[in-house]
Amino acid sequence: MEKLKPFSPFRLSALLRQQKDPKLALNLFLNPNSNNKPYPYSLLSYDLIITKLGRAKMFDELELILSKLKLETRFTPTEIIFCNVITYYAQARLPERALHVFDEIPSFRCPRTVKSLNTLLNGLLICREFDKLERVFVGIDWFASPDVCSYNIMINSYRVRNDMESAWKMFDEMRERRVRPNEVTFSTLITGLCASLKVKEALRLKKDMTRVYNVEPTFYVYASLIKGFCEIKELNLAFKLKDEMLEKNVEVDSAIYTTLISGLFKVGRKDEVVVVLEEMKRIGCLPNTVTYNALISGYCAEKRFDLALEVLNEMEGKTCKPDVISYNVLIKAYFNEGKIREATDLFEDMPRRGCKPDVVSYRIVVQGLLSGMKLKEVAFILDEMVFKGYAPHLLTVNKFMNLLCEEGDLELLFEVVNILAKGNYIDTNSWTLAVSAISSNYELLDFHDVSML
């Protein structure tokens, strides 16, 4: 085998940067030369390989690199490297390892600041480790003095738990400690208020943030408020906020417009939807697939299947193609209206139209056929589903098997048991039910193989 050529540290970094495969990058990193002299790695090459291994969740290999880095004496690693590692562990839901990395930072001769502390706080929030989060925050002064970002993470941790009272306590504490709230602080609080439908209160806070704290509302503030007002059916106020965004040159994107469109449908003002679409066109905001899906969903709710189909067909000629959700919405709506034929036709047409049905599509079809008492068809779809490795919904399975028992269709029940057993999709209760139904009546079945039971 040809020996690997030695690389200069500069060349090694360049090669690492362009190597997409993390395993090959690791090989490159570990074997940069053919002689046995210690290799003069650069900090950049460490940074590159750590990033690649972290993104690939190759944590054992990452730890190996870190242990090498710990022995380096020619330079001091930057704190940002450890921030990255903490975040990789957090995203992989490994809070203990994230904590461990934080503890180890000093042993790399790297000073720990509020930056890595905040990364750790946010990592614990990502992992939903609220107790650990609180414990770190309470002892925070031992490491560093909390800044506005630390407080924002804590406020957000209470917001995700719908504990706005504690969020406000944090807000008070930060002011006592002379940490000035910023636009993130207010958008987090406003989002929390809107989520608990205290939209008017949220609007008041938007006024106060400018008047009292001299912080201008951001895109995030508007997005939350518009959603909030749509939810409480105050469409006029939602539109007023959108106009204010345009006035203040805060970018209005298609998601904001989509919120407004679905809001209009919800209050039965579907005639105004076209006006919104025209405005989007006028200001150069292109509707995306989600916008069109909102239209399909809205028209379906109005039982205007003709219009919904029109949108779907229009999408097929556009750059934003219909996705699996477009079809699922329409199929579900057909079933709800008892239009079983239309629903199954569209479902079966999906592959030809270039869209693969997903587990949700199958669940919708099973549920729909079951409601329509198309029991043989349910069994057929279940078979296809199990073959594709999609898990049927447990409650639907139980309902179906119960129904077959009640109907006394033991033959079909037996078939369904065979299908579902392949994917191990039968729970204990349904097994008991099926076994007792079939075994107490097996002489009625026109086949004899019940050995599998």
Add this chain to the structure above:
DNA sequence: CTAGGGTTAG
């Protein structure tokens, strides 16, 4: 990659 948001299916 120290912090925040909104849209469509189940």
